[in-house]
Amino acid sequence: MSPAASTTPTAPADTDAVLPGAGRPLRADAARNREAVLTAAEEEFAEHGLEASISAIARRAGVAKGTVFRHFATKEELATAIAARHAQELTSLARRLRGAADAEAALLEFLTEAAGRLQRRRVAVLMTVPAPGSELAHLQREVHDEVVLLVDEARAAGVVRPDVTGTDVFLLMCAPVHAVDYLADPPPELWRRYVGVILDGLRPDGASPLPHPAPTWP
Amino acid sequence: MSPAASTTPTAPADTDAVLPGAGRPLRADAARNREAVLTAAEEEFAEHGLEASISAIARRAGVAKGTVFRHFATKEELATAIAARHAQELTSLARRLRGAADAEAALLEFLTEAAGRLQRRRVAVLMTVPAPGSELAHLQREVHDEVVLLVDEARAAGVVRPDVTGTDVFLLMCAPVHAVDYLADPPPELWRRYVGVILDGLRPDGASPLPHPAPTWP
């Protein structure tokens, strides 16, 4: 989001760069609108999942539909922008927790915090199978790799069973949210209960051999 | 759902009954078509989730769109019919397993078999929050109650931790399928691995207190 060293605006018309990092800085009102759209989209996606309509997002942001498309060429691009935020949050969360004195507490906090965020924003937006090589794929991999490190530490500390990998944990990260989803009107914090169950399933105590080898991350 | 004592087909025109059990028998071709539509819908829903289009289903079944609507007044009604099949399968599966000598094996088999079916047919169709009082709500409750009994037996046998309820297990039933869903091209049997993790999370060995009271089924 930082403006970066501005290339002098002499450049005639490069490839339509509205992306945050690149290009020349946005006009003041444009920047405002962009942020409003992102916020509205986040809320709308959280409420209706990926089927949230652009019109609804525009309405919520207080702009016209065309404005949304000026900032995000396509609905997918908008969803990706939101997902990118979430991914970065999770990455830095995991990064912050890494190397903590109490590896068990760190893993618990990560799983709890992650599930909490995923619960609030609805899973679908972040946890989508992305096109290979896409920006989202890269951001997901970043989260994944960070989780792997966290789990490695936890395993070394003996709080995670030896046959469970970081990829396993990454895949199971959303399970508490999904579980709660099958209730019409779930208690708002019920997902915590299933974080507990999952975490106990990851513990070495009384672990029985798993019936399938661990998956590799693409 | 059992056919009950058949009212003689003299009844002139009761409320538009195309439902399987009730009403007068279908014409031969109509019955054939109905079955074809159900099969096609099952496959189409499995491939594309609930967004599968009626046109696609009709095409796959080899009938016109109108025919689909003659048998199922609405798309939701069709989905419900499919979900009903699945629910009945799970109910009778659990019923069969109940009272088994080895309660642990029974629970494992149920979770495995259930996850396998849910994996094949895609979760979405069965596990939808149904309208209260609807047929689907009733069928889901049937599955749920059967799971509760199964889990009660397992708990009594000491293979499930005392603080976990049948409702918990019901909600977690789909977790393995969802976990695998975040992989672009998952190994076809990977879900079994997560059935293992979940089951270990349900075991009494090394269980830590859960951070939220168990939910009640609506």
Add this chain to the structure above:
DNA sequence: GCAGAACATGACCGCTCGGTCAACTTGCTA
């Protein structure tokens, strides 16, 4: 304060969807 680039707008497009219906075909019954 002015010019013009950057931006916002909303009517509009093409498309797909769930659902309807008048006209036609077919299986059943007597």
Add this chain to the structure above:
DNA sequence: TAGCAAGTTGACCGAGCGGTCATGTTCTGC
């Protein structure tokens, strides 16, 4: 085998979607 209810068909409808674009508005560097 004739007659008719039951069933089938596919063109059609209106709504909503993602996305476009000519036109009008607003910010900003000079």
